Amino acid sequence: MKRLHVSFNVRDLDASIQFYTQLFGCQPTLVRDQYAKWLLDDPRMNFVLEAGEGEPGFSHAGLQSETPGELHEVFARMKSAEAPYLPEGVTTCCYHKSEKSWTSDPDGVMWEAFHTQHQTEERGAAPQFVLQPG
Template structure:
């Protein structure tokens, strides 16, 4: 079963943990010095926050799945839509090792489809605090999508 995933970069981790714990009426299921995650059932969401020196706001969105078959089905959907899929197997992301597939929407927001394989002790297996903030590929593929029935600029039809 799929679980929606949201990862938000925050300025003040402790304040954000207090806020989201109150909002979700639950404590984080994972909490580290630079990261917290809530695995909620209602709504079914994997909501994560991190304080890693990047601007505050949505870092990336995605879908977490429970099986290899579900992940393969999501990958096939992305490939069928010709969205420039970037695939990673056994990659470190946040405090987990995962198999995943990335695409970037037309606005530049990274989307991941992934299956978690194991927990890892450090953020992205980083050896230093300054290493890359989150897990999206450093140069995600951006595919411009133009609707088939779009109007020409300046035509006045829209």
């Protein structure tokens, strides 16, 4: 089963953690330097806050797959959408080693599809690219 991924850039990580802890009714699953993540089951979501990564607000959405096979099904759907498609491959980003690809919708909303292999101690680097709307 896939999990919706939503990522926001924030100015004040501590204040945002306080707010979302109250909103979701639970503590973050992972907190690191300039990063917090909740793996929620109700609603089934991977919710991320990142500080120092750009203007505050919505960053991107995504689909987190539980298996490599499920991920490759999502990759195939991304490719068939006739939109920009960028396979990133296996990478370390956001304190996790994952395989991922990116696309954007007709309005330029970035979507990431990924399967996490394991958590890491290093943050890694966010990809540096721009996908033009399809």
